[in-house]
Amino acid sequence: MATSTPTAAPTSTTIQALAKVGEMLGLQSAELQAFIKDQQDRKRKERALQREHDDRNRRKEKEERELQSEREDREHERLKEERMRQDHEKARELELRKLEAEQRQKETENAA
DSSP, rough: OOOOOOOOOOOOHHHHHHHHHHHHTTTHHHHHHHHHHHHHHHHHHHHHHHHHHHHHHHHHHHHHHHHHHHHHHHHHHHHHHHHHHHHHHHHHHHHHHHHHHHHHHHHHHHHH
16 A cells, blocks of 8 residues: 655755764764664654555545535435425325315305
């Protein structure tokens, strides 16, 4: 899953700071170079772990947004269907009332 991305070349100030720390620890020559390389490797690993963590968080947030959007779409569709059902029910009720009124009108005409 890890992709090879170019890493920034270590800055001279970073190397100088690591060299100063290594020298304060009493390291010299090959030990100092190994110390600097080890510290740089650790920082690279830390950055890679942070990128992976950030990527996971971004993917999780994206999935959550997609799920929320799907929930909202389903709710919108449910409300739309409910409105259609209510409109259909009202139309049926109006038609029934119209038929009942026509029936009463015919009965009134026949009685007269």
